[in-house]
Structure formats: structure tokens, C-alpha cells
Amino acid sequence: MPAVxxxxxxxxPEFEFIDINGQKHHIRDYKGKVMLIxxxxxxxxxxxxxxxxxxxxxxxxxxxxxxxxSSDISDEKILRFLEKNxxxxxxxxxxxxxxxxxxEGLFQTFKLPExxxxxxxxxxxxxxxxxxxxxxxxxxxxxxxxxx
Amino acid sequence: xxxxxIRYILFLVMIMCTPVSFAFSAETxxxxxxxxxxxxxxxxxVKPMDSFARLEILKFSKKETPTGLPPLVWLANALFDxxxxxxxxxxxxxxxxxxxxxxxxxxxxPLYSYIELVPGLEKTAPKIANFMNIPPxxxxxxxxDLLNIHENALEFTYILRSFSSVLPLNIQVSPEWRQKAGxxxxxxxxxxxxxxxxxxxxxxxxxxIKKKGKDPERYSAAEQDLVTLGWQLKTIGDAGxxxxxxxxxxxxxxxxYASPWELINDGKGSPLSEQELKKWIRLSNAxxxxxxxEWERVLETIVQNNGKISLEVLYNQIAPFxxxxxxxxxxxxxxxAHFVAPQIYLYRLSFIALLLGILVQxxxxxxxxEVMARPPVGTLYESILFVGLxxxxxxxxxxxxxxxxxxIISGAISGVLLGxxxxxxxxxxxxxxxxxxxxxxxxxxxxHVLCITIGYGWCLLTSVLAHLLLLQKAFGRSxxxxxxSLIRTMTxxxxxxxxxxxxxxxxxxxxxxxxxxxxxxxxPKENGALLIVLWLIWLIHGKIAGQISHLFWICxxxxxxxxxxxxxxxxxxxGVGLHSYGFIEGVFWGLGGFSAAEALLIGTMLYRIMQSExxxxxx
Numbered sequence: 001m002p003a004v005x006x007x008x009x010x011x012x013p014e015f016e017f018i019d020i021n022g023q024k025h026h027i028r029d030y031k032g033k034v035m036l037i038x039x040x041x042x043x044x045x046x047x048x049x050x051x052x053x054x055x056x057x058x059x060x061x062x063x064x065x066x067x068x069x070s071s072d073i074s075d076e077k078i079l080r081f082l083e084k085n086x087x088x089x090x091x092x093x094x095x096x097x098x099x100x101x102x103x104e105g106l107f108q109t110f111k112l113p114e115x116x117x118x119x120x121x122x123x124x125x126x127x128x129x130x131x132x133x134x135x136x137x138x139x140x141x142x143x144x145x146x147x148x
Numbered sequence: 149x150x151x152x153x154i155r156y157i158l159f160l161v162m163i164m165c166t167p168v169s170f171a172f173s174a175e176t177x178x179x180x181x182x183x184x185x186x187x188x189x190x191x192x193x194v195k196p197m198d199s200f201a202r203l204e205i206l207k208f209s210k211k212e213t214p215t216g217l218p219p220l221v222w223l224a225n226a227l228f229d230x231x232x233x234x235x236x237x238x239x240x241x242x243x244x245x246x247x248x249x250x251x252x253x254x255x256x257x258p259l260y261s262y263i264e265l266v267p268g269l270e271k272t273a274p275k276i277a278n279f280m281n282i283p284p285x286x287x288x289x290x291x292x293d294l295l296n297i298h299e300n301a302l303e304f305t306y307i308l309r310s311f312s313s314v315l316p317l318n319i320q321v322s323p324e325w326r327q328k329a330g331x332x333x334x335x336x337x338x339x340x341x342x343x344x345x346x347x348x349x350x351x352x353x354x355x356x357i358k359k360k361g362k363d364p365e366r367y368s369a370a371e372q373d374l375v376t377l378g379w380q381l382k383t384i385g386d387a388g389x390x391x392x393x394x395x396x397x398x399x400x401x402x403x404x405y406a407s408p409w410e411l412i413n414d415g416k417g418s419p420l421s422e423q424e425l426k427k428w429i430r431l432s433n434a435x436x437x438x439x440x441x442e443w444e445r446v447l448e449t450i451v452q453n454n455g456k457i458s459l460e461v462l463y464n465q466i467a468p469f470x471x472x473x474x475x476x477x478x479x480x481x482x483x484x485a486h487f488v489a490p491q492i493y494l495y496r497l498s499f500i501a502l503l504l505g506i507l508v509q510x511x512x513x514x515x516x517x518e519v520m521a522r523p524p525v526g527t528l529y530e531s532i533l534f535v536g537l538x539x540x541x542x543x544x545x546x547x548x549x550x551x552x553x554x555x556i557i558s559g560a561i562s563g564v565l566l567g568x569x570x571x572x573x574x575x576x577x578x579x580x581x582x583x584x585x586x587x588x589x590x591x592x593x594x595x596h597v598l599c600i601t602i603g604y605g606w607c608l609l610t611s612v613l614a615h616l617l618l619l620q621k622a623f624g625r626s627x628x629x630x631x632x633s634l635i636r637t638m639t640x641x642x643x644x645x646x647x648x649x650x651x652x653x654x655x656x657x658x659x660x661x662x663x664x665x666x667x668x669x670x671x672p673k674e675n676g677a678l679l680i681v682l683w684l685i686w687l688i689h690g691k692i693a694g695q696i697s698h699l700f701w702i703c704x705x706x707x708x709x710x711x712x713x714x715x716x717x718x719x720x721x722x723g724v725g726l727h728s729y730g731f732i733e734g735v736f737w738g739l740g741g742f743s744a745a746e747a748l749l750i751g752t753m754l755y756r757i758m759q760s761e762x763x764x765x766x767x
Contacts, residue, residue: 010400010419010420012419043347099329099344100344101330103344104340104343104344105422106419106422107418107419107422108417108418108419108422108425109417110343110412110413110415110417111412111413111414111415114415124400124418124419127400127401127415127418129414130415
């Protein structure tokens with residue numbers, strides 16, 4: 001089980017991105033919801049293992065929005081990968097971080113996968129590094145505590 | 149006579165004050181003080197950069213200013229101007245065999261720069277690999293010294309490369325790859341800016357090797373550039389692995405601070421760390437351009453008001469224990485002068501100096517307690533500082549009883565000797581380290597350890613009094629008004645010493661029972677504590693029962709200093725037992741010399757007394 005780290009209060013920075021379907025989003029659009037900003041790539045083995053679990057989590061928990069930002073170099077690779085995981089909630093948004101400016105620049109994320117948990121008020125409450133057991137009691141307690 | 153005495157006093161004051169240094173240099177135009185207040189997570193606790201700089205330079209050169217620059221200026225140069233810093237002569241290599249092995253030239257001060265060391269380090273690297281497989285206790289002195297210089301050089305490279313992930317690199321990147329990395333033609337090239345395309349570079353390099361093999365001569369110019377870039381990125385990335393020394397970037401994880409390379413290698417980055425890194429880049433630019441305005445502006449955003457950090461910086465600057473030694477030495481000089489030519493003002497000056505020395509020692513210990521949030525007796529060095537306070541305080545009780553200067557002179561002697569002992573055992577600097585799990589309990593530190601160290605202090609003061617008594621008898625000078633009152637005082641103090649060392653030893657057994665599951669294990673440290681108790685019981689009972697003479701009893705009490713030194717410091721040299729946190733090396737000859745000198749001194753005085761009085765005093 002990778003490290004689950006407690007964090008002090010820190011606001012999520014503002015950024016916008018275009019999802020894999022070409023739709024533009026702004027982080028502000030999801031204020032008031034529990035957000036998981038998930039950094040991943042199709043070439044990253046632990047990410048591939050973790051991906052179905054996080055899709056499942058988003059389907060199970062209506063209060064959650066997952067923004068999965070990929071570090072892949074092309075959309076095609078992502079789309080091909082997503083074909084293997086077709087049943088995704090509308091609250092599971094997949095996007096490619098084109099120049100990795102959000103991943104490495106804004107969030108200083110160099111090891112994949114990494115996930116930031118954002119509270120409805122826009123605070124970063126946890127950062128998780130590595131393949132997380134999203135079905136664990138710890139995660140359940142954390143997400144339940146953030147529910148408004 | 150008085151004029152001569154005043155000249156003597158002025159001369160003493162001048163001598164005492166000269167070595168006290170509050171070194172602050174103006175080698176840079178930038179105000180360096182604030183830089184020293186930046187918090188850094190080092191050796192398990194958050195401390196000011198000032199402490200870190202002093203500890204690191206002391207580790208390399210056993211001196212805070214080997215280059216003539218204050219430690220903070222040296223550190224800032226190493227962090228922000230590493231190309232120049234590699235030429236600073238900071239590595240002290242005292243062992244001629246090690247210098248020879250590293251192929252270094254002989255010079256008056258054996259200080260060498262990193263650049264000078266590199267060829268020798270490369271040459272001796274295979275030896276170091278072998279040493280790693282040998283238990284440290286089986287390594288010889290030269291082998292240990294060689295290993296030590298390799299470790300220090302590696303640590304210095306960690307400092308030099310602390311910001312190599314974000315500072316501009318002097319490498320060539322083609323316009324194509326610049327574009328892929330999202331860099332403009334004038335944007336500085338950094339490891340982080342190229343990291344995002346690292347995977348693409350690796351893939352492209354693999355494709356070139358697969359197609360054309362490993363011989364670079366078969367590559368086109370563009371391919372050679374790309375392969376070179378891949379190699380450079382890999383080299384810089386590899387060099388950053390394990391670089392966790394400079395933990396100055398606040399993170400959102402439980403550790404609180406991370407080094408710049410940990411953000412990349414250990415997933416400790418966050419939006420907060422991104423902002424903080426930018427500040428450090430600005431700080432680096434300000435240092436390189438010596439831009440005081442920008443330097444101060446950035447530092448204002450990094451340094452936060454933190455009472456403990458400020459207190460520790462103040463502690464570093466005033467060096468209270470060094471100051472205390474000089475004040476105790478001053479008190480000793482006045483005391484000696486008073487015994488040579490009794491004057492009331494000399495007595496008062498010696499008393500005031502002793503009180504001042506105690507106050508400074510107390511303030512130093514109080515700051516340590518506040519900074520470390522625990523009793524100040526967790527290490528051997530700290531216990532010496534504490535005993536260095538207890539013995540002079542006990543001397544005040546002696547003076548209160550005798551009122552003839554004996555207490556003052558014994559307190560001053562204890563203060564000076566314990567201060568010097570502390571500095572000789574400080575090793576790699578006063579790092580106020582975080583204690584191991586077994587020791588890190590406030591209850592037992594405040595009961596067992598304080599009790600036993602109070603016992604040590606009392607024993608040492610009793611020993612000093614015994615020396616004074618022997619000295620008086622041996623050389624026939626009336627140092628004290630009545631020998632009997634001094635003997636009575638010594639008797640009282642020997643009983644108090646016995647009380648504290650016995651209670652401390654029993655409490656130690658209870659602690660051992662709780663921590664290690666047994667009350668007594670004949671561990672060297674336990675045996676040492678028992679040795680003091682048995683020594684005191686033997687002498688006290690021998691005196692009460694009339695089995696030993698007064699003279700023998702006094703000599704035994706004088707020799708208590710050796711017994712305490714063996715129990716306190718000596719057993720740590722054995723390197724066995726469960727008290728591993730106290731293990732030390734390199735004081736064998738010092739301890740042996742002290743024991744021999746004491747035996748010689750006490751023996752000589754005993755011989756003189758017996759010659760002159762024919763055993764009268766013994767009766």
C-alpha cells in the first residue's frame with residue numbers, strides 16, 4: 001500500500017483543460033464537489049492497474065468528480081486504452097495534459113500515478129502516491145468525511 | 149602591588165576576550181542573517197539554516213571558517229554558485245597516509261578543495277566498495293579516514309546539486325526538442341523543464357541505438373545531439389537520486405519538508421512546493437547577481453516568524469558555553485590571584501565571575517531545553533554541559549559554608565575543565581540531535597539521567613575539593629582557613645554524591661527493566677555507574693569504621709574524578725552493550741592521559757605530605 005499522506009490546508013490552484021472529447025473545463029466548475037485530480041499515463045503500469053478501481057469509485061460515489069490527467073504523448077493512445085474501460089460515469093473526466101504543465105509544472109507530480117483529494121471548498125486535503133486501494137476503509141472514511 | 153594586580157587583571161581580561169568570536173563577515177553585499185533563519189529539516193528536526201551551515205562545514209573541516217567566510221556565505225556559494233564552490237578548500241585531511249593515497253600535495257594547512265580531491269576519490273573508489281563490506285570496528289585508522297573523506301565528499305556533492313533540478317543547465321538542446329519541452333528560444337534549460345520529455349528522449353535514443361548500434365560515429369549530427377541529451381538527462385537524474393539533504397521545501401505530507409530532488413523522486417511535490425521552488429530559483433538568481441533588494445524580498449517570503457528558529461540562531465551566535473568557559477576561567481584567575489595576594493575586590497570579582505559563568509551556562513542549557521523540547525541530557529556532550537552547570541552550583545554551597553574562596557575556586561576549576569572536556573567531545577558539532585527511541589522519554593530523562601548526572605557533578609566537585617586540600621598540605625600554603633571544616637564539607641558532599649549516584653543507578657535499572665525487560669544486565673554503562681557507588685561506599689565506610697586514614701580517604705576522594713571519568717566517558721569506548729547511543733571513539737589516549745596525570749599528581753602530593761609530616765596528617 002503506498003503512502004497516504006496527511007496534508008495541511010492548501011488551496012487547489014486554478015487551471016483549465018480540454019478533455020479527451022474536446023470539451024473545455026475549468027477547475028472552478030467543480031467547486032462544491034469532492035474532486036480527485038488523478039495523474040496517470042497509459043505507459044505507466046501501476047496506473048493501468050489502478051485505473052479500473054478509480055472508475056469504479058466514481059461510479060459508486062455520486063458526490064465525487066474525478067479529473068484524470070494523462071501524461072501520454074497522444075490522444076490516440078488514451079482513446080485506445082479507454083476502449084478497454086468503456087463504462088465510465090459522466091463524473092469521470094479524462095484529459096491529456098499536453099505539455100505536462102499541470103502535472104509537472106503546477107502540481108509538481110513526477111511519479112505516476114498520483115492523486116490529489118480536493119474538498120468541496122477547494123482545499124487539498126490529501127495527496128496519494130502510487131496505486132491506491134480505493135476500496136479501503138481509510139479511503140471510505142476520508143471521502144465520507146468530505147461529503148457536504 | 150595593587151597596580152601590578154590591576155595590570156594582571158587587565159591582561160587576563162584581554163586574553164580571555166580575544167578568542168570570543170561572533171564572526172560575521174562582509175564577503176558578500178547581501179544581508180546573510182535572514183538566510184540563516186530559513187527552516188530546514190535536518191537530522192530529524194526542523195532547525196535554522198544557520199545551524200545546518202555550521203554543522204556541515206564543521207563536518208568537512210573541523211572549523212567553521214576554513215575559507216575565511218562565515219558558514220552561511222560558504223553554504224550560499226555552494227548552493228547557488230557550485231562551479232566556484234568546488235574550488236573552496238574545505239576538506240581537512242590530517243592523516244598523511246590518506247593524503248598520500250589520494251595523491252594530494254603536502255601543504256602547511258592540509259585543507260583541499262573538492263576539485264583537488266576528485267582524481268584521488270576516483271582512484272580509491274574500489275577500496276571504498278571493499279570497506280563497505282567490513283564492519284567499522286575492523287577498519288584501521290587510515291581506512292576509516294579514507295572512508296570518511298569519501299562520505300564527506302559525497303555529502304558535499306549533495307549540497308552542490310541541491311538545486312540542480314531547477315537551476316539553469318549548461319547543455320545544448322535542439323530547437324525541435326526545445327519546442328517539444330515547451331521552451332522558448334531564450335528560456336533557461338533546466339532538468340525539470342526537460343523532464344517532461346524525458347520519456348520521449350529515451351524512446352528516441354533507443355530507436356537510434358536499435359537502428360545504428362552503439363557506435364556514435366555512425367550517428368548523424370542531430371542523432372549525436374539527441375543521444376548526448378539523453379545521457380546528460382540520465383546523468384543529472386541519477387546524481388539527484390538519494391539527494392535528500394537540503395529539505396527546505398514545505399510539502400503537504402507528514403514530513404513537512406522535502407529536498408528539491410525528493411519532489412521529483414519521491415512524489416512529494418504539490419502546488420505549494422511549486423511556488424516555494426520558484427522562490428528558491430529567484431533567491432539563487434539574486435545571489436548570483438548580488439541583488440540585495442531581490443534577495444531580501446524573496447527571503448521575506450521564505451522566512452517565517454518562528455520563535456524556536458530565532459532562539460537557535462541566537463544560541464549559535466552567542467555560543468553560550470564557549471563564553472561560559474572564558475568567564476569561569478576569569479573567575480579562576482581572580483581566585484588564584486586572591487589566594488596569592490588576598491584582596492576583598494579579587495574575592496568579589498571571582499565570585500561575580502563565577503555567578504556570571506553559572507548564569508551563562510544556565511541560559512545556554514535553557515535555550516537547548518526550549519529548542520529540543522526535552523531535558524538537556526540525552527547525549528554524552530549534553531551531560532557534560534549539564535554537569536558543567538551542576539558542579540559550579542554545588543561550589544556555591546561550599547562557598548556559602550566556608551566563605552574563604554575555596555568554593556569559588558573549585559567551581560571555577562570545574563567549570564573550565566568540564567567546558568574544555570565538552571568541546572573536546574563535541575565531535576561533528578553541536579547538532580542538538582533527536583534522540584533514539586529508547587532515550588526519547590521525558591520522564592526517564594528527567595529522573596534517571598538528571599539524577600545520575602547531578603551525582604557526577606557532585607562527585608567531581610568533591611574531587612576538586614580533595615585536590616585543593618591535598619595541594620594545601622603538600623605545598624604548605626594555607627588555602628583554606630581550617631582543614632577540618634573543609635573535610636567536614638567534603639564528607640557531606642561525598643554523602644550527597646552517593647545519594648544521587650545510587651538513586652540514579654537504581655532508576656536506570658527500572659528504566660532498563662521497562663525498555664529492555666531486565667533490571668540489571670552487567671552492561672558496561674551499568675557497571676560504570678555501580679563502580680562510582682561502590683567507590684564512594686568503600687571510602688565512606690572505611691572512614692567511618694576507621695579502616696582507612698584521613699589522608700587515604702582524601703586521596704580516594706581526589707581519585708573520584710578518574711572513577712567518574714571512566715564510568716561516564718570511558719565505558720563508552722568499549723563499544724559494546726545496549727547503551728549504543730553513547731558510543732564514542734578517539735578519546736582513549738585523552739582519558740588514559742588524564743587518569744595517569746591524576747594518579748601522578750595525587751601520588752606526588754601524597755608523597756610530599758608523607759615526607760613533610762611523617763604521616764601526622766594521616767592520623
